[in-house]
Amino acid sequence: MKVGVVVFPGSNCDRDMYHVLTDVFNLDAQYYWHEKSLPKNIDAIILPGGFSYGDRLRAGVIAAHSPIIKDVQKMAKKGIPVLGVCNGFQILVESGLLPGVLLKNESLNFMCEWTNLIVENNKTPFTNQFKLREKIPIPIANGEGRYYVDDETLKELKKKNQIVFRYDEVVNGSSNRIAGVCNEDGNVVGMMPHPERAVESEINPIDNKPSSLIFESLLSKMGVSN
Amino acid sequence: MSLEPQELNELKSKIGREPTSTELQIVAAEWSEHCSYKSSKRHLKMLPMKGPLVITEKGYDSGVLDVGDGYVVTAHIESHNHPSAVEPYGGAATGVGGVIRDILSAGTRPIAIFDGLRFGDIEKDQQARWLFKNAVTGIADYGNCLGIPTIGGEVEFDRCYENYALVDVAAVGFGKKENLIKNHAKKGDIVVLMGGSTGRDGIGGSQFASDSLESEDRSAVQIPDPFIEKLIIEAILEARNEKLIHAMKDLGGGGLSCAISETADALEIGIEMDVDKVHTRESDMHPDEIMVSESQERMLIVTSKTKFKKLQEICKKFRIGCSVIGIVKSDNQMHVKKGKKTFANLPTDVVANATLLDLPSKEPAYLKNIEKEKKLKPISDYSKIMMKLLASPNIASKIWVYGQYDHEVGIRTVVKPGRDASVLRLDNGKFLSVKIDGNPKQCYINPREGAIGCFEEACRNVVCTGAKPIGMLDHLQFGNPKDPEIFWTFLESLKGLTDFAKDYKIPCVGGKVSLYNETPDGPIKPTPLIGVIGLIDKTPQIPQIINKDDCLIIVGETKDELGGSEYFEYIHKFIGGKCPTVDFTESKKNMKSVLEIIPKKLLKSVHDCSKGGLAVAVSELSMNNQIGCKVDLNKVPAKKLDADRILFSESHSRYLLTFDKKNLSKVEKILKKNKTSYEIIGKFGGEKIQFSKGTKSIIDLRVDKAQKTWLNSLKDLVLHG
Numbered sequence: 001m002k003v004g005v006v007v008f009p010g011s012n013c014d015r016d017m018y019h020v021l022t023d024v025f026n027l028d029a030q031y032y033w034h035e036k037s038l039p040k041n042i043d044a045i046i047l048p049g050g051f052s053y054g055d056r057l058r059a060g061v062i063a064a065h066s067p068i069i070k071d072v073q074k075m076a077k078k079g080i081p082v083l084g085v086c087n088g089f090q091i092l093v094e095s096g097l098l099p100g101v102l103l104k105n106e107s108l109n110f111m112c113e114w115t116n117l118i119v120e121n122n123k124t125p126f127t128n129q130f131k132l133r134e135k136i137p138i139p140i141a142n143g144e145g146r147y148y149v150d151d152e153t154l155k156e157l158k159k160k161n162q163i164v165f166r167y168d169e170v171v172n173g174s175s176n177r178i179a180g181v182c183n184e185d186g187n188v189v190g191m192m193p194h195p196e197r198a199v200e201s202e203i204n205p206i207d208n209k210p211s212s213l214i215f216e217s218l219l220s221k222m223g224v225s226n
Numbered sequence: 227m228s229l230e231p232q233e234l235n236e237l238k239s240k241i242g243r244e245p246t247s248t249e250l251q252i253v254a255a256e257w258s259e260h261c262s263y264k265s266s267k268r269h270l271k272m273l274p275m276k277g278p279l280v281i282t283e284k285g286y287d288s289g290v291l292d293v294g295d296g297y298v299v300t301a302h303i304e305s306h307n308h309p310s311a312v313e314p315y316g317g318a319a320t321g322v323g324g325v326i327r328d329i330l331s332a333g334t335r336p337i338a339i340f341d342g343l344r345f346g347d348i349e350k351d352q353q354a355r356w357l358f359k360n361a362v363t364g365i366a367d368y369g370n371c372l373g374i375p376t377i378g379g380e381v382e383f384d385r386c387y388e389n390y391a392l393v394d395v396a397a398v399g400f401g402k403k404e405n406l407i408k409n410h411a412k413k414g415d416i417v418v419l420m421g422g423s424t425g426r427d428g429i430g431g432s433q434f435a436s437d438s439l440e441s442e443d444r445s446a447v448q449i450p451d452p453f454i455e456k457l458i459i460e461a462i463l464e465a466r467n468e469k470l471i472h473a474m475k476d477l478g479g480g481g482l483s484c485a486i487s488e489t490a491d492a493l494e495i496g497i498e499m500d501v502d503k504v505h506t507r508e509s510d511m512h513p514d515e516i517m518v519s520e521s522q523e524r525m526l527i528v529t530s531k532t533k534f535k536k537l538q539e540i541c542k543k544f545r546i547g548c549s550v551i552g553i554v555k556s557d558n559q560m561h562v563k564k565g566k567k568t569f570a571n572l573p574t575d576v577v578a579n580a581t582l583l584d585l586p587s588k589e590p591a592y593l594k595n596i597e598k599e600k601k602l603k604p605i606s607d608y609s610k611i612m613m614k615l616l617a618s619p620n621i622a623s624k625i626w627v628y629g630q631y632d633h634e635v636g637i638r639t640v641v642k643p644g645r646d647a648s649v650l651r652l653d654n655g656k657f658l659s660v661k662i663d664g665n666p667k668q669c670y671i672n673p674r675e676g677a678i679g680c681f682e683e684a685c686r687n688v689v690c691t692g693a694k695p696i697g698m699l700d701h702l703q704f705g706n707p708k709d710p711e712i713f714w715t716f717l718e719s720l721k722g723l724t725d726f727a728k729d730y731k732i733p734c735v736g737g738k739v740s741l742y743n744e745t746p747d748g749p750i751k752p753t754p755l756i757g758v759i760g761l762i763d764k765t766p767q768i769p770q771i772i773n774k775d776d777c778l779i780i781v782g783e784t785k786d787e788l789g790g791s792e793y794f795e796y797i798h799k800f801i802g803g804k805c806p807t808v809d810f811t812e813s814k815k816n817m818k819s820v821l822e823i824i825p826k827k828l829l830k831s832v833h834d835c836s837k838g839g840l841a842v843a844v845s846e847l848s849m850n851n852q853i854g855c856k857v858d859l860n861k862v863p864a865k866k867l868d869a870d871r872i873l874f875s876e877s878h879s880r881y882l883l884t885f886d887k888k889n890l891s892k893v894e895k896i897l898k899k900n901k902t903s904y905e906i907i908g909k910f911g912g913e914k915i916q917f918s919k920g921t922k923s924i925i926d927l928r929v930d931k932a933q934k935t936w937l938n939s940l941k942d943l944v945l946h947g
Contacts, residue, residue: 009544010456012373016637033543049635051371054453110366110630141370141632197634202651205642205768 001043001222003027006072006088008034008063012050013085013196020196021046025215034066043222044081044125045072047088049141049194059102059144060090069095081125081218082188086142089180089190098181098190099157100149106173110143114206116168117179117193121161124186125221129213135168136213137206138193140179145192147174147181160184165191228254233581240576248562248569251514253577255480256487259741262580265707266739269717272724277733279696285409285492287328287476288399289735291697293761295654298406300399302328302736303662303699303757304478307743309447310364310393314357318343318364318393319450320428320522325397326374327476327525330459333407333466334399337636338650339369340662341379341395342701342755343627346388348619348943354383357391359944364450365395366630371452372459376631377639377648377660383619384666386751390743394701396662396757400652405466409473411493411528417552418534419482420461420541421524422454425507428481428520454523457544462525470537473528483517483577485526486552487560491578493528498561499552501569513569517562528554590711596671597789599803605870608917608925611797612841616932617939618796621838626941640766644850646690646834649766657762659693663836666751667790668876669719672805676790677719677754681726682808682878683836684758689817690832690881692767692824693760698727700737700756705749707741715752716741723754729810732758767824769831772851774911776830777887781897781904782816782880784840784864786871792838793874806877812903813879819902820881826896828889835880841873841925843882844908845915849933854912859919861907869924873917884910 003021007014014031021029032038038045052063063069069091076082076097084092092098105111117136119127130136149157154176157163165180180191198204198211229237229250237245237253245253259265276282281290281298288302306321322339329336343361346354358381369376374397428448465471473493477485482504490497501513507521529537534550541548555561560577562570605611615621628643640657641649647661663684669676685695700723705712727734743750788794789803820832835843840862848855859872867875885893890906897904915932917925 010371010453012371012456012635016635019637050373051453051456054371054451054456056453109363110370110632112632112634113629139634141634143370194634197637200637203634203637203640 001027001224002041003029003044003046004032004038004042005029006032006034006045006047006068008052008066010050010052010054011048011087013048013194014050017046017048017196020199020215024199025219032068034063034068036068038068038071038075042075042080044218045075047084047091049086049088052087052091060087060094063091064094073097076188079185079187081221083126084190085194085196086192089192090144092188092190097188098183099153100147100181102144103146103148104144105146111172112139112141114139115171115193117165118168120166121164121182124164124182124189126189126214126217127164129217129220134210136210138195138198138211140171140193142192146172147178149175157181164189229257233257236581241572246570248514248517249572251518252483252570252572255483255518256577257580261480261484263739264580265583265585265741268582268584269720272720273734274727275734277731280733280735283406283408285473285475285489287331289697290332290406291735291759292403293652293654293656296403297652297654298334298401298403299658299759300329300332300334301396301697301699301759303394303396303701304738305392305394305701305703305740307392307740310361311357311391313447314360314391315364316447316450318361319368320448321393321395322365322368323450323452323455323522324476324478325395326372326455329397329399330462331474331476332399333405334401335463336374336397336459337400337638338398338660339374339376339395340660340757341365341376341393342662342664343379343381344387344392344753345383347385348383351388353389355944355947361391361393362627362630368450368452370632372456373635375633375635375639377633377643379662380664381624381627382664384751386666388747389745390750392703392753394755396699398658398660407466407471407474409493411473411495411554413554413556415472415528415530415554416534416550417497417499417554418527418529418537418548419504419524419551420527420548421458421546422451422521423505423507423547424516424519424524425521426511426515426519429515429518448520448522451523454546457546458523458525461540461544461546464540465537468536470529470533471527472530475526477524477526479520481518481520487574487577489526490558490560490574494558496555496557496559496561496574497552498555498563501562501564503549503551505547505549513562513564585707585713586710587714587717588710589714596802597804600800602798609927612925612927613932613935615792615796615838615842616845616936618792619940619943620792620796621842622939623937624940625937626944641691641768645769647687649691657766659688659691659760659762660757661687662755662757663687664753664755665790666753667795668805669754670751671789671802673715673718673752674722675805675807677722678726678808679806679878680754680756681723682813684756685817686834686881688758688760689820690767690834691760691762692765692821693762694821695730695732695758696761697735697759698732698756700734700754701740703740703743703750703753703755705742705744712749719752719754730814765825765827767829767832772830772847772853772884772910774853775887776884776910777890777906778855778857778908778910779883779893779904780862780880780907781819781883781902782812783877783903784862784867784872784875784880785877786867787875787877788871791874791876793870808878815900815902816879816881819897819900823893823896826892828885828893830884830886833882835882836876839874839876841917845932847882847884848915848929849936852929852933853910854914854916854929855908855910856916857908859917859924861905863903863905869919
């Protein structure tokens with residue numbers, strides 16, 4: 001199974017994601033520079049975290065106009081699983097693949113801390129191994145991580161089961177404590193917290209198993225046993 | 227901001243003619259205190275720099291340590307005090323940028339950032355609060371964008387930093403030994419300037435930093451651009467993998483003047499360069515400005531003509547500037563032209579080697595009586611005092627600071643910030659533990675013992691994680707060296723550090739001297755800052771949750787050493803008293819015992835006693851684990867001391883060990899075998915932090931209440947005053 005890790009100028013969690021995909025889950029991962037095109041036989045795409053274009057104008061907005069995004073959009077339409085983490089989530093939102101916007105945190109500060117997520121949708125390619133409402137201890141690290149949608153869109157998201165993760169407690173003031181959403185088809189998922197920072201017990205002070213299920217879900221979706 | 231008259235004469239006699247204006251600018255930058263270390267250099271040689279793990283190469287800006295299995299760790303420390311005191315956001319951010327490029331210069335990837343921040347009294351001084359808040363944001367915005375975790379440091383407030391700021395940044399890099407850049411160059415090689423454009427920011431920055439801070443010269447402060455720095459890091463590491471780099475140096479203080487002259491001098495070559503080839507931000511820049519601009523995010527690379535094409539492709543991929551500005555010659559001259567016209571042509575050894583000074587020193591008069599104590603006001607309620615200390619800016623949790631730094635990126639952070647020292651995992655299965663420590667309050671009272679104390683404290687912190695100290699970084703920050711009393715404190719500190727380093731066999735792998743740290747109100751207190759790098763072969767001590775009935779042992783003796791303590795200075799507003807001293811034999815014995823116990827996996831945590839003494843150290847354990855603790859002060863090894871001295875003395879070489887009581891005999895066996903001074907002083911449980919002396923209760927606090935105060939007080943102070 002081939003996973004593409006898209007690298008933008010300023011991405012800085014690409015190597016961490018690559019390490020987790022290859023060294024922890026034995027996947028065949030490949031980096032794709034933002035000016036390149038994606039091969040047709042790719043099985044999943046991950047947009048890692050970081051500061052693409054130094055977060056200028058607004059986090060993710062410039063990267064959303066990178067040449068590779070057209071390919072990501074095409075493949076997303078075909079149903080290929082796409083995961084955006086942190087800045088990757090911001091890019092997916094800015095490129096119109098996911099609804100909503102990401103605003104500055106309520107504290108107006110960058111926040112790096114461990115939080116708990118609650119799984120609200122276990123039907124996506126990245127959550128199919130979770131029990132509904134399962135708790136995931138996981139770190140966040142962002143300055144513009146407050147997910148916002150208007151009330152009407154929020155109703156739609158709930159109706160169409162597009163809320164994937166919510167924070168267990170109020171963390172940054174996001175609408176409905178949303179931490180991650182998916183598109184209507186469920187194959188494109190964006191999340192602010194960093195699963196790649198939580199899957200190894202050596203660096204996870206709480207419990208690394210729940211975060212691992214995000215990657216195991218992808219393996220299961222592809223019919224690969226790990 | 228120029229050469230002193232005797233320096234001008236010296237330059238004239240060395241080159242046998244009148245210097246041009248460009249030559250004057252170049253030499254003034256390079257002979258500044260900041261670039262030349264002219265006041266300190268002859269004394270710095272006393273520090274031991276060699277050791278079995280130290281790798282030295284010519285022209286390195288960072289220290290290199292061999293950590294085995296073909297891997298190396300690089301480390302460096304810098305400060306950006308003057309700029310940060312004027313423009314804290316940009317000053318602190320560019321301070322991070324500079325030290326990161328030093329790590330990169332050796333060909334290693336930067337993997338961690340540490341910062342030591344010092345400001346005036348933020349409880350009273352609004353400006354100090356503003357400086358603090360913006361320096362933290364500057365570091366966060368820069369480091370976070372680079373994707374290099376900021377995993378440690380310290381924050382301290384003292385009135386001596388009023389209208390000023392000390393912003394120290396240390397960084398650590400990691401890489402394969404075979405990828406280290408072995409700086410070399412030969413005739414015909416080309417000199418490339420890579421990265422950001424050269425503009426009018428930071429002009430005269432190194433001279434600005436080599437004088438007392440009297441005016442707010444904002445044009446001397448550089449403008450940060452972390453995005454370009456991130457692109458440079460990736461481009462250079464790609465070029466390194468392709469073996470395209472012969473020699474490399476970052477552009478810092480003194481800009482091109484310094485980078486060109488020092489590279490040429492170190493490699494014993496000549497460089498001829500054309501300022502018209504430098505990619506500039508503005509079109510009408512004068513050669514003088516181009517030569518001394520300290521615009522950030524620039525690297526100087528020496529490569530061959532054939533390799534340049536590939537280097538250019540990499541720069542194109544990352545869309546960063548890359549100009550061939552010069553050529554390597556064999557004449558040992560630094561030749562600066564604009565088109566065909568010569569603006570400077572100087573021997574590189576003249577430029578790069580200022581005449582070293584031998585400044586006079588004299589013991590300061592204030593030291594005569596400073597260790598004498600005055601009579602203190604009696605304390606009626608120690609619980610109240612304890613709460614006051616936990617809320618005080620120097621002791622309160624720094625979570626408001628490190629919570630703004632991405633300390634997880636890079637997925638190496640095994641022990642997170644907020645503990646004794648942070649721990650990173652390395653690719654060869656070993657672990658790295660790093661800590662920086664300073665203590666100007668103690669260094670003011672006793673410059674020698676205070677400096678040694680900083681060194682021992684940094685060692686103690688890495689020992690708490692199970693690491694053996696393998697290298698140190700020193701950053702010596704003092705006032706005007708031409709004041710013999712200030713220079714005496716510099717020498718005393720340096721001698722102390724040298725004695726410690728030699729005795730403990732910890733080589734100094736890098737350092738920096740920052741002088742002229744003073745404002746019209748006076749100099750700062752002596753502020754040496756010591757970074758210690760520790761290596762763990764197998765088992766790091768990762769703090770585990772402490773449970774009911776777990777035991778608490780103190781290793782080391784508590785002495786009557788309250789000079790410079792938070793208790794004296796914050797509670798009693800008294801500066802003076804006996805400065806804590808390190809007994810080398812006892813200190814080494816304690817370290818050895820702790821390092822012997824940790825790999826046996828008997829302990830839940832190891833914590834050192836430092837600021838605020840035993841009382842604060844025990845409270846931190848309770849608050850971090852949300853569990854009470856009962857300590858009997860009569861059990862603490864101390865020679866007939868009153869309760870307040872046992873509680874708050876800041877004696878060195880002390881460790882708190884916590885463990886399940888079933889491991890007691892095994893822990894004691896090792897301590898006894900090594901004849902370590904220790905005692906079981908209490909146990910955990912309940913919801914209160916309690917200190918008693920026999921049956922008499924001294925402190926009685928609810929853990930939740932204490933924790934709330936400790937966690938929130940710094941944030942509340944910054945945000946709401």
